[in-house]
Amino acid sequence: MKFLLVLAAVISSFQASEPLQCNVLNEADELVAANCTGGVTTCTSPILVEYTGLSDQDYGCGSCSDNTTCEECDADSESPCNTLVDAGHTFNCPNYNWDTDTEDWVMGETDTTCSALNDTAVICNSPGGTATANLYTALNAGCGPCPDGTVEDGTCKECDLHSHSHRSYL
Numbered sequence: 001m002k003f004l005l006v007l008a009a010v011i012s013s014f015q016a017s018e019p020l021q022c023n024v025l026n027e028a029d030e031l032v033a034a035n036c037t038g039g040v041t042t043c044t045s046p047i048l049v050e051y052t053g054l055s056d057q058d059y060g061c062g063s064c065s066d067n068t069t070c071e072e073c074d075a076d077s078e079s080p081c082n083t084l085v086d087a088g089h090t091f092n093c094p095n096y097n098w099d100t101d102t103e104d105w106v107m108g109e110t111d112t113t114c115s116a117l118n119d120t121a122v123i124c125n126s127p128g129g130t131a132t133a134n135l136y137t138a139l140n141a142g143c144g145p146c147p148d149g150t151v152e153d154g155t156c157k158e159c160d161l162h163s164h165s166h167r168s169y170l
Contacts, residue, residue: 018077022061023084033080036061042072043082051144053115054087088117091161093124093142098133105131114143121145122161130154 019035022043026032036043044064046057055069059082064070073081095108105127116122125146127136135155139147146156 020061020075020077021080022075023059023080023082024061025059031059031080031084034061036075041075043075043080045071045073045082046085047071048085048088048115048117050120051114051116051140054085086118088115088120089122090115091122093161094126095142096127096136096138100133103133105136112141112143114140116144124159124161125156126159128154128157131156 019037020041021033022036022040023031023045024034040061042063043060044057044062045059046055047069049055049069057064057066057070061075064072071082071085075081091114092111093114094111096105097108098104099106107126114124123145124142125139125144126142127138128146128150130153136150139145139156146158150156151158
Protein backbone atom coordinates (compact mmCIF):
# COMPACT_ATOMS: atom_id res chain seq x y z
CA MET A 1 0.00 0.00 0.00
CA LYS A 2 2.82 2.40 0.88
CA PHE A 3 4.38 1.61 -2.47
CA LEU A 4 1.20 2.68 -4.30
CA LEU A 5 1.01 5.95 -2.35
CA VAL A 6 4.66 6.76 -3.13
CA LEU A 7 4.14 5.81 -6.78
CA ALA A 8 1.05 8.06 -7.01
CA ALA A 9 2.98 10.98 -5.47
CA VAL A 10 5.87 10.50 -7.90
CA ILE A 11 3.56 10.30 -10.91
CA SER A 12 1.60 13.40 -9.89
CA SER A 13 4.83 15.39 -9.42
CA PHE A 14 5.90 14.54 -12.98
CA GLN A 15 2.58 15.35 -14.60
CA ALA A 16 2.68 18.58 -16.55
CA SER A 17 0.68 21.39 -15.01
CA GLU A 18 -1.81 23.30 -17.12
CA PRO A 19 -0.05 25.89 -19.29
CA LEU A 20 -0.50 29.54 -18.38
CA GLN A 21 -2.62 31.49 -20.83
CA CYS A 22 -2.60 35.04 -22.16
CA ASN A 23 -4.73 36.70 -24.80
CA VAL A 24 -3.26 37.51 -28.21
CA LEU A 25 -4.85 39.17 -31.25
CA ASN A 26 -5.69 36.87 -34.14
CA GLU A 27 -5.79 37.88 -37.83
CA ALA A 28 -9.34 39.25 -37.36
CA ASP A 29 -8.17 41.52 -34.48
CA GLU A 30 -10.04 39.39 -31.94
CA LEU A 31 -8.57 38.39 -28.60
CA VAL A 32 -8.00 34.65 -28.29
CA ALA A 33 -6.33 32.66 -25.52
CA ALA A 34 -2.85 31.31 -26.22
CA ASN A 35 -0.66 29.01 -24.11
CA CYS A 36 2.53 30.63 -22.84
CA THR A 37 5.80 28.70 -23.00
CA GLY A 38 9.31 29.01 -21.64
CA GLY A 39 8.37 29.68 -18.05
CA VAL A 40 6.57 32.94 -18.87
CA THR A 41 4.35 33.95 -15.95
CA THR A 42 3.00 37.34 -17.07
CA CYS A 43 0.78 38.71 -19.81
CA THR A 44 1.00 42.08 -21.57
CA SER A 45 -1.53 44.46 -23.08
CA PRO A 46 -1.48 48.00 -24.49
CA ILE A 47 -2.62 51.01 -22.50
CA LEU A 48 -4.66 54.01 -23.58
CA VAL A 49 -2.31 56.98 -23.75
CA GLU A 50 -4.37 60.09 -23.06
CA TYR A 51 -5.17 62.12 -26.19
CA THR A 52 -3.13 59.87 -28.50
CA GLY A 53 -4.82 56.44 -28.39
CA LEU A 54 -3.80 52.87 -27.68
CA SER A 55 -0.07 52.23 -27.37
CA ASP A 56 1.67 49.93 -29.87
CA GLN A 57 2.17 47.22 -27.24
CA ASP A 58 0.90 43.80 -28.34
CA TYR A 59 -1.35 41.55 -26.31
CA GLY A 60 0.61 38.44 -25.40
CA CYS A 61 2.80 36.40 -23.09
CA GLY A 62 5.77 38.09 -21.47
CA SER A 63 6.87 41.13 -19.53
CA CYS A 64 6.62 44.84 -20.27
CA SER A 65 9.81 46.58 -21.29
CA ASP A 66 8.20 50.03 -20.88
CA ASN A 67 5.43 50.51 -18.34
CA THR A 68 4.38 53.82 -19.91
CA THR A 69 3.03 51.94 -22.94
CA CYS A 70 2.32 48.50 -21.50
CA GLU A 71 0.33 46.88 -18.73
CA GLU A 72 1.38 43.59 -17.19
CA CYS A 73 -0.63 41.04 -15.21
CA ASP A 74 0.01 37.61 -13.66
CA ALA A 75 -0.81 34.80 -16.08
CA ASP A 76 -3.28 32.12 -15.09
CA SER A 77 -4.02 28.62 -16.42
CA GLU A 78 -7.80 29.10 -16.18
CA SER A 79 -8.34 32.32 -18.15
CA PRO A 80 -6.13 35.09 -19.56
CA CYS A 81 -5.72 38.16 -17.35
CA ASN A 82 -4.97 40.58 -20.20
CA THR A 83 -8.47 41.50 -21.30
CA LEU A 84 -9.49 43.92 -24.03
CA VAL A 85 -8.42 47.50 -23.25
CA ASP A 86 -11.22 50.06 -23.50
CA ALA A 87 -10.25 52.45 -26.29
CA GLY A 88 -12.21 55.27 -24.62
CA HIS A 89 -13.84 57.89 -26.81
CA THR A 90 -12.63 59.84 -29.83
CA PHE A 91 -13.06 63.45 -30.89
CA ASN A 92 -11.47 65.77 -33.44
CA CYS A 93 -9.13 68.72 -33.00
CA PRO A 94 -7.80 70.98 -35.75
CA ASN A 95 -4.20 70.88 -36.93
CA TYR A 96 -2.25 74.11 -37.27
CA ASN A 97 0.71 74.81 -39.50
CA TRP A 98 3.07 77.76 -39.58
CA ASP A 99 2.73 79.58 -42.90
CA THR A 100 6.13 81.03 -43.82
CA ASP A 101 4.58 83.42 -46.36
CA THR A 102 2.15 85.06 -43.95
CA GLU A 103 4.27 84.30 -40.87
CA ASP A 104 1.17 83.14 -39.02
CA TRP A 105 -0.53 79.96 -37.89
CA VAL A 106 -3.08 78.52 -40.32
CA MET A 107 -5.72 75.93 -39.44
CA GLY A 108 -5.31 72.83 -41.57
CA GLU A 109 -8.12 71.40 -43.67
CA THR A 110 -8.18 68.10 -41.81
CA ASP A 111 -8.48 67.43 -38.10
CA THR A 112 -6.56 65.10 -35.81
CA THR A 113 -8.58 62.23 -34.34
CA CYS A 114 -7.94 62.25 -30.61
CA SER A 115 -8.51 59.41 -28.14
CA ALA A 116 -9.12 59.73 -24.42
CA LEU A 117 -10.45 57.79 -21.48
CA ASN A 118 -14.23 58.00 -21.20
CA ASP A 119 -14.10 60.39 -18.23
CA THR A 120 -11.36 62.61 -19.69
CA ALA A 121 -12.20 66.17 -20.75
CA VAL A 122 -12.61 66.81 -24.47
CA ILE A 123 -9.98 69.55 -24.94
CA CYS A 124 -8.03 70.84 -27.95
CA ASN A 125 -5.00 73.11 -27.95
CA SER A 126 -4.03 75.67 -30.58
CA PRO A 127 -1.58 78.53 -31.06
CA GLY A 128 -2.27 81.53 -28.85
CA GLY A 129 -2.02 85.20 -29.80
CA THR A 130 1.71 85.45 -29.01
CA ALA A 131 2.67 82.13 -30.64
CA THR A 132 5.35 82.26 -33.32
CA ALA A 133 6.97 79.45 -35.28
CA ASN A 134 9.44 78.94 -32.43
CA LEU A 135 7.07 79.57 -29.51
CA TYR A 136 4.33 77.00 -30.13
CA THR A 137 4.46 73.26 -30.63
CA ALA A 138 1.14 71.47 -30.97
CA LEU A 139 1.01 69.06 -28.06
CA ASN A 140 -0.42 65.69 -29.25
CA ALA A 141 -1.17 67.23 -32.67
CA GLY A 142 -3.67 69.60 -31.04
CA CYS A 143 -5.31 67.02 -28.76
CA GLY A 144 -5.58 67.76 -25.06
CA PRO A 145 -4.61 70.69 -22.87
CA CYS A 146 -1.73 73.12 -23.42
CA PRO A 147 1.61 72.54 -21.70
CA ASP A 148 1.98 74.17 -18.28
CA GLY A 149 2.48 77.93 -18.41
CA THR A 150 1.69 78.37 -22.11
CA VAL A 151 -1.89 79.59 -21.65
CA GLU A 152 -0.63 82.24 -19.24
CA ASP A 153 2.11 83.42 -21.59
CA GLY A 154 -0.29 83.53 -24.56
CA THR A 155 1.50 81.00 -26.76
CA CYS A 156 -1.26 78.39 -26.46
CA LYS A 157 -5.02 78.39 -25.95
CA GLU A 158 -7.42 75.61 -25.02
CA CYS A 159 -10.93 74.80 -26.13
CA ASP A 160 -13.31 72.55 -24.20
CA LEU A 161 -15.31 70.96 -27.01
CA HIS A 162 -18.30 70.37 -24.77
CA SER A 163 -18.91 74.10 -24.74
CA HIS A 164 -17.57 75.25 -28.14
CA SER A 165 -17.24 74.17 -31.73
CA HIS A 166 -13.49 73.83 -32.28
CA ARG A 167 -13.59 75.30 -35.79
CA SER A 168 -15.24 78.51 -34.58
CA TYR A 169 -13.49 78.89 -31.24
CA LEU A 170 -9.91 78.04 -32.06
